[in-house]
Amino acid sequence: MLRKLKEKYHNKSIQFVILSALSGVVIILFLILAIIFTNYMKNILEDFINEKKEQQTEVLAESMERECKEVVDFFDTVYYKIIKKETLQSDEFYKLMDFVCDENDELIDSLVLCNEEGQIIYENQGEKLLNLTSAKKEKLLYNSRLDIGKTWFEKDLQYDDILVYRFVEINVNGAIKSAILVVTLPYERIEQVFQVFENESYGYSYIKTQEGELLYHPKNIQISHNIYEENIGIKPIKEDGTYEEIFNNKKYLVRQRTIGYVGWKIISVSSIDDIMYDEYPITLLIWSLLTGLVIVALLINRYIVHKITSPIEKLSETVEQFDDKDFDNEIKIEGTYEVRCLSESFNKMRKRIKQLMIKAVQKEQEYWDMKMKLLQSQINPHFLYNTLDSIIWMIESKRYDGASKMVSSLALFFRTSLNKGEDFITIGKELIHVESYMEIQGIRFEDKFSFEIESDENIKKYMCPKLIIQPLAENAVYHGMEGMYGDGEIIISAYEKNDKIYIDVIDNGEGMTEEQIEHIMNNKVVSSRRGSGIGVRNVDERLKHCFGKEYGITITSEIDEGTKVSICIPKVEDLNEYWKRTKNSSYNNSDNTYSDRGIFVETTTKSC
Amino acid sequence: MWKQQQNLVKVISVVLPNDYKDTQQDWIEGIKTCSSDLDFQVNFFFEENEEELNKRLDIENSQNISALITSNDCNINSKDLFAEGYNLAFNIAQKSRPVKLEKNDNEFKIGISLYNKDDTFINTLSTEIENSLKKVANDNNVRLLLDVEDAKGDKYEQNRHIEYFMEQKCDVIAVNIIDTWNASKVINRGKEERIPVIFFNREPSDEDISLWNDVYYVGTDGIELGKMQGEILTEAFLKNNSEIDKNKDGILQYILVEGEEGHSDSVRRTDAMLKKIDNNFTTEQISLVSADWKRDVAKEEFSKVDINKIQNSEAVVCNNDDMALGVLDAMKEMGIKDFPAILGVNGDNEVIDNIEKGYILGTISQNIKGQADIIADLSFKLWKKEYINEEQKIYISGEKHIKLY
Secondary structure, eight states: OHHHHHHHHHHSOHHHHHHHHHHHHHHHHHHHHHHHHHHHHHHHHHHHHHHHHHHHHHHHHHHHHHHHHHHHHHHHIIIIIIITTSOTTSHHHHHHHHHHHHHTTTTOSEEEEEETTOOEEEEEOOSSOOOOOHHHHHHHHHHHHHTTTOEEEEEETTTTEEEEEEEEEEEETTEEEEEEEEEEEOHHHHHHHHHTTTTOSSOEEEEEOTTSOEEEOTTHHHHHTTSOOOOTTOSOOSSOEEEEEEETTEEEEEEEEEOTTTOOEEEEEEEHHHHHHHTHHHHHHHHHHHHHHHHHHHHHHHHHHHHHHHHHHHHHHHHHHHHTTOOOOOOOOOSSHHHHHHHHHHHHHHHHHHHHHHHHHHHHHHHHHHHHHHHHTTSOHHHHHHHHHHHHHHHHTTOHHHHHHHHHHHHHHHHHHHGGGOSEEEHHHHHHHHHHHHHHHHHHTTTSEEEEEEEOGGGTTSEEESSSSHHHHHHIIIIITTTOOSOEEEEEEEEEETTEEEEEEEEOSSOOOHHHHHHHHHSOOOOOTTSOSOOHHHHHHHHHHHHOTTOEEEEEEETTTEEEEEEEEEOOSOHHHHHHHHTTHHHHHSOSSTTOHHHHHHHSOOOO | OHHHHHHEEOEEEEEEETTHHHHTHHHHHHHHHHHHHHTOEEEEEEESSHHHHHHHHHHHHTSSOSEEEEGGGOOTTOSOHHHHHHHHHHHHHHHSOOEEOOOOTTEEEEEEEESOTTSHHHHHHHHHHHHHHHHHHHHTTOEEEEEEEEOTTOHHHHHHHHHHHHHTTOSEEEEOOSOGGGHHHHHHHHHHHTOOEEEESSOOOHHHHTTOTTEEEEEEOHHHHHHHHHHHHHHHHHHTHHHHOTTOSSEEEEEEEEOSTTOHHHHHHHHHHHHHHHHHSEEEEEEEEEOTTOHHHHHHHHHHSOHHHHHHOSEEEESSHHHHHHHHHHHHHHTOOSOOEEEEEEOOHHHHHHHHHTSSOEEEEOOHHHHHHHHHHHHHHHHHTOOOSSOSEEEEOOEEEEOOO
16 A cells, blocks of 8 residues: 555656645644644633633632621721720610711621620611521520630521621620620622622632632522522632632633631632633634645745756656657756756757767668669679670571660660669659560560560559569569470569559469568578579568568469569659658658668658 | 752851841841842841851851851941941842752751730740750751841731742741731742741631641640639639738629730630639629730720729739739839739749739749740751641640749
């Protein structure tokens, strides 16, 4: 799987590889950054809220402490300045008590002073009546005796009030008696303290007593009607501090701060999740900002990668074209230093290869030229001698007609052979050439055989390499007519078929076996010494060289029946035009060697 | 890295004769203020005599400290001694190198904050605590860094002192708190800095003490003292009725002189005393005086009481010895020859003298030496982390001193 991916990766373009790698790195980096950042944000937020909560609870606690101290101070005033100083139930006592209560009506709601037996010595009732049952009085008295110097704060479950009371001593006619001073605190006082932070969006705060009863809660009314229930921070925690609490899968930060002296606990509750939700737009902003940055980074990436790789890609394209024989496309030298170097080197190489190529083509051409010249000079001297001998013999036997015909045929034979030094000749002329040859041979062999040359008039204008029919005719004369006595027949016919030109040389000689045909076509069999010296194979090679592999010679033969050697060439009127036309298509057929004709066209006229 | 830097602190030792504590207060205050501003540590050593001073100088010179300040550095004639001290400390601190402060096992730093040194009892107690600490440190071969601050009854001043102790990274802080309402704040600060706090003489509320484990109270139980006072009076009234019950009505007419209003000790002592005597015979409180623990206030307030009431009184029960002495002063001034039975609490030497003279009936010694020893021992153990919260409140029993008939 991995290897597959690797392979796949290997096959991708350089731009893709670099771009994907860089982009991957960028995306991963940004992702890590984003995660770290959000975490960091969360931590900062948590710290911030923690600090805020800490300050808030601190302020609340101090305010509450002040409130309580005020009450205690009030108690001290009442106790030391009035109860202890004045004679109980005197006019002065009542006057002072009333005065103090009125002065502090914001601080206290109701005030009751009662003695050990529960008799009320003084009372000043506020909005909410403070009606103490005797049991309650007893309980308060008992409690207050536990620490007589202390002012006690207690939540009155019955009235839902805060009771404050302390043990006092009263002087009843010189005798010191125990008594209890009780006040109720107006709830609004605490409410006011807490209202400062009511509108805070970071949670809420409440007070519970040491026993865990709720003393103040922003949702006091809801709680008293059992609509709302407080679950967070209710469990007693010994030491003050910040704690995490999970309730209903929600994480809460709970901060506890004990109010000095009274021991009440301020519980401040905030939910990190809620705050994070509130801060959601910020998180969204951060993420979108980061995403935007990633996109910008990717675009820059793309631009840089493009800048680097496009010259390489252009280079690679040009190299591919170079493969397509286009040697002239110079690579533009641009891009980074390395790419420029590469392009320059490539251009140099391209020039060099082109030079080499031209040289190679020239060599090839020279080779073929030499070969042709050799062929032409190969016209067997023996044939000339024989012919001349025959002419002499004819003149001696006074057959002047025959001799003159032979001489003129010979002349014609040589003239067409030379063909003004051109390598290509019209089919018509080639046929004239072979006719003259056949005539000479016919005279020489004293009509051992008859020959016939037939041709469509309209194909005579087409071009073909010279000396292609004569070698075949020669073979037919020397090999096909061996042992024939007067009944030998050679037919040379040129015709058009399937848009190609066929020239058949047919004899009715002894024929050949398949092996013999094979031998002739694949080995360099030089024609008999008496002939022109140009073999069948040579003709075939030349045809293929000139026109392509689909052209050439096919031999069909049957023992004792005869042999048919067929030349197949294209219909060519203008050679240059033909080669231009066949330049591309012939590519597929060529051997991919220097013998590529496309180059020949450009360099030199072809000779076959 | 950060922690190491944290440990690099400038530490300056100041070695002075003992009387500088009182005479060059401003100068010392200047050094202390500077130490807070520049965040260096300063250790004061007050020695009684030349010999001790030289010994201390030798010790300090061998210590790993940044600089040393001696009495020679103090220009007594300067107009502004505070600025003098501040500038001196500033210059020395600027020039000196910080030292690596390792929490070494051989350095015991304690800060003591007093409510008011004018209070004879507190003064004695503080001296005793100092002596006890020195003894404990000597016995254990530990370098004691002691700082005693007097708040002079100002609770804000006391807060400043406590904050200063926190800055100076004291190992233990002992507080004679002025305002018990302040206790929770001190405890919370101690908790933050992880410095154990020992309260003495003035007891914070139970709620406050339960705020943290490393908070302690060392002192006497007001109820016990009051009860003992009551016992003395009862015994005297029953055994020597003829002596006490001047008008022979079988009822004890008494004047009560209370300490600070609302102070738990004064309430407790009074209540316990009253309960004790009320159980045994009939009493009549003919007057009540509130004198804020102080001798001069007691004298002044007592003088305001109706002379007839004073003459009729068979006993004057005071919440402490200072006030008892004040009452005695007032009566002497009034020319009263036949003193009623005067009772005090503390075991003050002057009161004991007066008991022997027969002017005062009795007092309850608060066992100052015992308290001091316990405070010293407790703080030493806390520093060594050997005291593991056995008891947060330690009460010391009082001891009766009675006039012999």
